[in-house]
Amino acid sequence: MSLGSQAHRRCASLALVLTFVVLLLPSLVSAQDEAPPKVDLFIGYQWLNPGGTVPVGSNPPFQPPPPPVPTKLPSMPIGYGVTGTYNFDKWWGLSIDVGGNFQDLATESTISVGPRFMWRGENINMFAHTLLGLNRLSPKDVNSSNGIGAVLGGGIDLKIWKSLSFRLIEADYVLGRHNFADVVPITESHLRHPVLEGARLRTGLVFNFGGGGKEAPVAASCSVDHNEVMVGEPVHATVSASNFNPKHTLTYNWSSTGGKLEGKDTGASIDTTGLAGGNYTVTARVSDPKAKKNNEASCTSNFTVKEPPKNPPQVSCSASPTSVQAGASSTISCTCTSPDNVPVTVGGWTATGGSISGSGNSATLNTTGAPAGTVTINATCTDSRGLTASSTASVTIENPPPPPPQANKLNECQYPNKMKPWRVDNTCKAMLDDAALKLQQDPEAKLVVVGNADPKEKRKNLAAERAVDVKAYIAGGEAKQNIDPSRIETRTGNEGTMTSEQWIVPSGATFPEADSTTAVDETKVKAIPDHPKPAAKKAAAKKTQ
Missing domain, CATH: 2.60.40.1080 (Immunoglobulin-like)
Incomplete structure (x- = not known):
């Protein structure tokens, strides 16, 4: 590969890289909001690698000119470039581009028109353009060709001051289509219509005219949520900045002539606890650390603290x-x-x-x-x-209410008669008379009779018989107590003694041993008379009937 081809490829690659940089870098770096110039004019040096093979003639003395020879054009280090651009806004402009390069074997010049996109930073501008126009190629001893041309590329400008910038580099891909059919034989078709795919590099000065109007002075406006507050009530202050670069992060500093101040960004809070009544001022200072001038503004707002009247709670x-x-x-x-x-x-x-x-x-x-x-x-x-x-x-x-009524065990009868172990004897009857008297004195109370039996006593239902015999005596026995049978409850216990227990249960009280005793089924267990009729008399009575 020739040195010219290598240079052409490197220059074309550089043009593509610059184009990508111009398109992508603005999303990563903040832009400048200053108004762009109306017109900018570039004048500078231009290097070109034409990037093509063209017919080159010769003119030997005293001989007819020979046919042109296919010649790979070398790079052209001598050249100039001029570009004038009218800017529609800070991003887009219309460019007219003129360039020319010279070499012993050929001369190439271009004039092109097209749009330019420019990203404008603080001290650096980057652009990309696409231009179409005329590409004029003049090989040695061959008629010049005016062909269709295109330029695609971009560059970087460094600001020196407002009216002047330095173009650090411009790299472009240069395309030109030519026709030499009038001087090249038909057998060499590729030489009759050569296509130049070249690369050019530029550097120079950019002159800026018009635009770039005077920046509006930065400003700040302060306000408080309450112009008057009582001692101890908070005051909230806010600041609104204007004409600063919206791409920059601003710095806020707060101060107050009284109270405890806590400020963050565009807001601040003043604690008025302990302040004496009077007028106070809160101040906000806004600055842009990235801007070199017109970068600071301040504002104030006043508030009044009133002492409250001393009313008791x-x-x-x-x-x-x-x-x-x-x-x-x-x-x-x-x-x-x-x-x-x-x-x-x-x-x-x-x-x-x-x-x-x-x-x-x-x-x-x-x-x-x-x-x-x-x-x-x-x-x-x-x-x-x-x-x-x-x-x-x-x-x-x-006073606490009286304790609830309690059931109590009134007395206990013994059953010593081995022949009639169910029999209520006179001693027991006296006790039962006492129980009947209690029931008469308290019409709401009831009597619970618990019959017990010794395990040695083999008579069936003996404990139940003792209970029902006690009930029979109290309800209608010899003493004629005539206590309502419904007020007497019969139960059997498990004391294992030959006894019956008599419990008086007042109204509202409960029998405490209900869980440890069993109710008597009085449909199956009947009271035994104290003096039952002899069996013979019962039989005779039946016969007479």
């Missing part, structure tokens, strides 16, 4: 419940507020009876040991300035 207390039995407790709750909206606390709890304990807005009254009657509880509310107010609540202590 207001407190009210209530008890829940308001009535308790001795030994129970009640919760006392107090609500305390300040008309001046200052902090308040509740304390100083006292009570005329029982004991009181609590913290904050509630306390507990313990009435253990307190006599029946009304107990007054007092609490004091104090604000942050020492002003106080008191309130009371009352709790009524009631």
Whole structure:
């Protein structure tokens, strides 16, 4: 591969790289918002590698000119470039480009028109353009060819000052299509219509005309959410910056002539706790650390702090419940507020009876040991300035209700008669008369009779018979007590003794041994008369019937 071909490829690659840089870098770096010039004019040096093989003639003395010879054009280090661009806005412009390069074997010149895209930074501009126009090639001793040409590429400009920039580099792909059919034989078709695919490099000065209007001065405006506040109330301040570069991050500094200030970005909060009444000023300073000039603005806003009137707090207390039995407790709750909206606390709890304990807005009254009657509880509310107010609540202590009625075992009958182990003897009858008297004295009470039997006693249902015999005696026995049988309940127990137990159960009480005894089925177990009729007399009576 020839040196010219290598140079051509490198230059074309550089042009493509510059184009990608111009298109992609703006998304990574902040742009400048300054108005662009109306017109910019580039004048500078141009190097060209034509990138093609063309017919080159010769003119020997005293001989007819020979046919042109295919010649690979070498690079042309002598050249010039001029580009004038009218800018529609900060991004787009229309360019007219003129360039020319010279070499012993040929001369190539271009004139092209097309759009240009430019990204404008703080001190650097990058552009890409696509141009179409005329490509004129003049090989040695061959008629010149005016062909269709195109230029694709881009470059980088460095700002020197507002009206002048330095074009660090411009790299372009240069295309030219030519026709030498009038001088090249038809047998050499590739030489009759050669295509130049060249690369050019430029550097020079860019002159800027018009545009770039004077920057509007940066400004800041401050405001507060409340122009007047009471001592202790916060003040919120905000700042709005204008005419700064929106691509830059701004720095905000806050200060205040009073209060505790906490500022962040465009907002600040001033704590007025402890401030004396009066007028105060909050100041915001906004700066752009990236801008070299016109980069700082400040503003202020005023607010007034008023001392509140010293009104005492207001407190009210209530008890829940308001009535308790001795030994129970009640919760006392107090609500305390300040008309001046200052902090308040509740304390100083006292009570005329029982004991009181609590913290904050509630306390507990313990009435253990307190006599029946009304107990007054007092609490004091104090604000942050020492002003106080008191309130009371009352709790009524009631005597405890009488204990619930209890069943009690009245007496217990023994059954010593081995012949009639069910028989209610006179000793037992006296006890049962006492039980009947209790039932007569308390019409709401009932009697529970629990019959027991010794395990050695083999008679079936003996415990139940003892219970039903007791019931039969009380309900209609010799003493004619005539107690309603429905008030007498018969049960069997497991004491393992030859006894019956008589329990008086008042109204509202329960029999305590219900779970350990069993109710008697009186449809199966009947009372045994104390003096049953002889069996013979029963039989004779049946026969006479």
